[in-house]
Amino acid sequence: MTKSMANIDDQALIERTLEGEENAFGQLILKYQNRLFNGLVQIVRSAPEAEDLTQETFVLAFTKLASFQGHSAFYTWLYRIAYNLAITRIRRRKATVSLDSQRDAGIDFASNGSSPSDRMEQDEQAQLVRAALDQLSEEHRTILVLREMEEMDYEALSEVLDLPIGTVRSRLHRARDQLREKMMILITDNE
Amino acid sequence: MRKWQPFLVSFDSPLACPTPFPLLFPLSKRTMSEPHSIEQLLSAYFDGELNQEERAFVENEIAQNPSLRTRLGQWKEQRNAIRAIPPIKLSNDLSIGVLAQIRQHPLTAKAAGAFISEDSLTSSRNATSLPEDKRHTKPSFRGRNRIAAAGSLAGLVLLALFLFNPFRPQQDLAQTSPGENRPSGEPNQFELAEVADAHSSERSAGRLAAQGDRSAMGSTSRADADDLRIASAPESRPLIEALLRARAPLGILPVQATPATELAPDAPSLASIAPPGIPMGAIEGESFSANELPPVAAMQMPHRKSNEHLAADDSAAPGRRLPSPNSSVASESSHATDNHIVAAPTSTTAAPPIGVQQIFVVDFRIQDQPLAVVSEIFSRNQIDILTPGNGPSKIPFSSQAPSGHAAMSGESKTANALQHRSSVGTEALFVVASPKQLSRAMDELSAQADIAGFQVNSELLTQMLNPPPRTQTHQAGKVLRMDDLIAQSAQHSTNPLLRNSEPPQFDLTNPLRRAMAQQLRPFERNQRPSLANRAPSNHREHSSDSPLNGEQDSLDQLIYAPSVELNWNYSHEKGLSGDSFKGEEPTKLSIDPEQALRQYLLLIRVQAVPAESSGQSAPLAPAPVEPNQK
Numbered sequence: 098m099t100k101s102m103a104n105i106d107d108q109a110l111i112e113r114t115l116e117g118e119e120n121a122f123g124q125l126i127l128k129y130q131n132r133l134f135n136g137l138v139q140i141v142r143s144a145p146e147a148e149d150l151t152q153e154t155f156v157l158a159f160t161k162l163a164s165f166q167g168h169s170a171f172y173t174w175l176y177r178i179a180y181n182l183a184i185t186r187i188r189r190r191k192a193t194v195s196l197d198s199q200r201d202a203g204i205d206f207a208s209n210g211s212s213p214s215d216r217m218e219q220d221e222q223a224q225l226v227r228a229a230l231d232q233l234s235e236e237h238r239t240i241l242v243l244r245e246m247e248e249m250d251y252e253a254l255s256e257v258l259d260l261p262i263g264t265v266r267s268r269l270h271r272a273r274d275q276l277r278e279k280m281m282i283l284i285t286d287n288e
Numbered sequence: 289m290r291k292w293q294p295f296l297v298s299f300d301s302p303l304a305c306p307t308p309f310p311l312l313f314p315l316s317k318r319t320m321s322e323p324h325s326i327e328q329l330l331s332a333y334f335d336g337e338l339n340q341e342e343r344a345f346v347e348n349e350i351a352q353n354p355s356l357r358t359r360l361g362q363w364k365e366q367r368n369a370i371r372a373i374p375p376i377k378l379s380n381d382l383s384i385g386v387l388a389q390i391r392q393h394p395l396t397a398k399a400a401g402a403f404i405s406e407d408s409l410t411s412s413r414n415a416t417s418l419p420e421d422k423r424h425t426k427p428s429f430r431g432r433n434r435i436a437a438a439g440s441l442a443g444l445v446l447l448a449l450f451l452f453n454p455f456r457p458q459q460d461l462a463q464t465s466p467g468e469n470r471p472s473g474e475p476n477q478f479e480l481a482e483v484a485d486a487h488s489s490e491r492s493a494g495r496l497a498a499q500g501d502r503s504a505m506g507s508t509s510r511a512d513a514d515d516l517r518i519a520s521a522p523e524s525r526p527l528i529e530a531l532l533r534a535r536a537p538l539g540i541l542p543v544q545a546t547p548a549t550e551l552a553p554d555a556p557s558l559a560s561i562a563p564p565g566i567p568m569g570a571i572e573g574e575s576f577s578a579n580e581l582p583p584v585a586a587m588q589m590p591h592r593k594s595n596e597h598l599a600a601d602d603s604a605a606p607g608r609r610l611p612s613p614n615s616s617v618a619s620e621s622s623h624a625t626d627n628h629i630v631a632a633p634t635s636t637t638a639a640p641p642i643g644v645q646q647i648f649v650v651d652f653r654i655q656d657q658p659l660a661v662v663s664e665i666f667s668r669n670q671i672d673i674l675t676p677g678n679g680p681s682k683i684p685f686s687s688q689a690p691s692g693h694a695a696m697s698g699e700s701k702t703a704n705a706l707q708h709r710s711s712v713g714t715e716a717l718f719v720v721a722s723p724k725q726l727s728r729a730m731d732e733l734s735a736q737a738d739i740a741g742f743q744v745n746s747e748l749l750t751q752m753l754n755p756p757p758r759t760q761t762h763q764a765g766k767v768l769r770m771d772d773l774i775a776q777s778a779q780h781s782t783n784p785l786l787r788n789s790e791p792p793q794f795d796l797t798n799p800l801r802r803a804m805a806q807q808l809r810p811f812e813r814n815q816r817p818s819l820a821n822r823a824p825s826n827h828r829e830h831s832s833d834s835p836l837n838g839e840q841d842s843l844d845q846l847i848y849a850p851s852v853e854l855n856w857n858y859s860h861e862k863g864l865s866g867d868s869f870k871g872e873e874p875t876k877l878s879i880d881p882e883q884a885l886r887q888y889l890l891l892i893r894v895q896a897v898p899a900e901s902s903g904q905s906a907p908l909a910p911a912p913v914e915p916n917q918k
Binding site for chain 2 (some may be wrong): 114115116117122123126127130131134135138144147148151152155159164167171222223225226227230241242244245246250251255266267269270273274276277280
């Protein structure tokens with residue numbers, strides 16, 4: 098589905114929601130909840146918190162739905178709300194739980210259908226990347242996640258993070274370098 | 289304003305300064321005003337975000353420099369690795385819970401229909417129109433009146449559904465409603481939604497869909513529009529309105545506008561995030577009359593003096609001069625003769641600072657950027673930098689150290705180290721500023737492409753006054769904005785030190801300020817700082833009686849040894865232990881830590897701006913430093 102088609106679909110759902118059709122908003126939630134949740138997980142580093150924030154984001158989005166004017170994609174607008182909530186939550190949080198520790202606690206990671214040995218290797222690599230991401234600053238981690246996972250362009254990043262595009266560019270560059278350094282350190286430590 | 293420099297391919301060198309594109313190459317409009325290095329361009333090229341000319345340039349550079357291609361390959365691997373992280377499954381379908389919450393929460397149900405009040409519509413209309421090219425060019429989703437009507441209709445429909453819906457899934461009621469147990473002080477969800485709305489529609493203007501009392505907001509500050517509002521608590525508004533009405537009798541003077549510090553007349557009020565009981569004058573950046581200051585500060589309200597006057601004073605009490613707001617740090621640090629902080633010399637023509645001055649510790653993680661830019665920005669915002677000693681040492685950013693852990697180079701400081709540093713590094717500076725000044729400076733710094741990030745630790749100083757169990761981690765690279773400063777300070781309101789029974793007769797910005805004022809009360813007798821308390825230049829013994837040990841050591845060292853090299857230990861962040869510090873052993877003084885801290889606390893008194901009507905012409909003199917009288 099192209100972006101424009103997705104936007105048209107979102108607009109239609111939004112209009113229907115505003116007309117009182119509850120199911121329309123439900124469809125929006127179903128459409129974006131996983132994506133939003135996984136994006137938030139990478140920011141707040143806690144699946145339960147990310148779930149909480151995702152729900153909170155949708156509630157907030159609902160209250161402000163009438164004011165969404167379509168300047169940007171609906172998901173960008175939604176993510177902006179989520180990001181603000183996440184940042185606020187992070188500032189008030191006292192401890193960060195590593196996602197890897199949550200794995201031990203039974204948090205379910207989606208299987209991609211590969212073989213056990215492949216999954217193990219992927220798991221190790223994912224752990225390495227997650228550990229490296231964990232060590233990044235929240236700003237660097239967020240922008241990397243939004244760019245690499247959410248595939249947001251600079252314009253969308255600028256809007257979500259409320260940064261000038263020049264800052265987006267420089268921050269992303271630094272984030273990449275930082276991640277590379279972290280991964281190298283972790284690889285060295287593991288050897 | 290940074291000067292254009294010849295273009296250099298220098299991304300591998302840690303000493304490289306970022307350089308802009310040669311002017312021969314036309315730049316895309318969005319990047320025209322920002323200097324960037326080949327590395328940043330490469331990164332943007334990797335993301336497909338360059339225009340044709342930039343892309344051609346980068347490709348030419350790649351052809352000539354194979355290491356650039358290697359870097360691209362590394363980033364690609366990195367991207368693939370990130371994308372290969374398996375998604376996490378949601379534990380359940382959130383739509384049920386969300387819809388249930390929407391139905392059941394009367395506010396959300398009502399808001400769905402009628403959130404856009406007349407006030408906010410009015411404020412939106414009153415907001416200065418965006419330039420034509422920034423207006424929403426797509427067909428308007430809904431006219432504002434239609435939005436209100438549709439919202440009202442939707443609200444009625446939802447309300448009807450709520451009232452007449454026979455089916456209310458009980459299991460939905462059991463789901464946690466995120467907003468119900470929100471700790472006090474957390475943002476109102478509608479404030480957050482307002483922020484999202486504001487940014488979706490008028491980001492460049494930084495305007496908010498405001499309440500009626502802020503309908504004329506015109507702040508263009510990103511921080512004002514976003515972060516401050518996020519922390520805004522609705523319960524503070526009645527207080528703010530009451531304070532507004534009470535302002536005149538308090539004799540609070542308006543701040544003198546200066547080019548560097550002029551406040552937008554309708555800027556969002558910092559009082560919106562003020563803890564209850566904080567008079568607005570203390571926050572809006574207005575001067576205080578002598579009557580409004582706490583007794584300790586009201587005792588003597590010195591004028592801010594010119595350097596000449598302070599030089600005369602210094603002959604009696606040698607001390608290190610603080611940089612004046614309008615001078616560079618380097619020129620001031622060259623006059624350092626001692627480690628006492630005597631006063632903040634300023635030009636007699638300098639405008640008074642905005643708001644009550646406090647001490648903040650600002651942690652910079654700066655790469656590829658001389659701290660001269662930081663110094664310039666701070667100077668422009670009339671923020672005094674209290675660089676311990678004669679200037680910070682040169683701390684090369686070590687790629688071998690974990691992020692944020694910069695080893696001390698051991699290089700000796702020079703008087704002009706701050707001005708002339710060109711290497712990457714990290715630096716923790718004590719700055720004296722009001723929260724508003726600091727917030728503005730941080731906004732400017734954020735706009736600098738090469739500032740990696742910084743944080744402000746106002747809570748650390750409070751902890752030093754009465755060290756509670758450590759409750760917060762020291763997270764690197766996180767920008768704390770004004771609301772966070774206030775919020776963090778407010779967290780210490782249960783500190784016994786702050787629970788004073790005295791009537792709130794003085795205006796203080798936050799509990800940190802009150803704590804400092806309380807600490808200063810024993811020093812009402814104008815005693816000179818004891819020369820015996822001067823910080824020696826090198827290794828000292830740490831006072832075993834100090835209550836500040838262990839994790840506080842890193843900041844303690846700054847207090848204890850303001851003239852020696854920094855041994856900045858970022859071990860607090862990310863749970864790493866102090867053993868990860870890779871540098872010299874910390875040098876500590878035999879000075880009592882609270883005594884040393886009081887030297888800094890004195891700055892608050894010294895920098896308090898006297899009322900014009902006070903007519904005081906007393907020379908600027910530091911308050912005394914007494915031995916600890918605990």
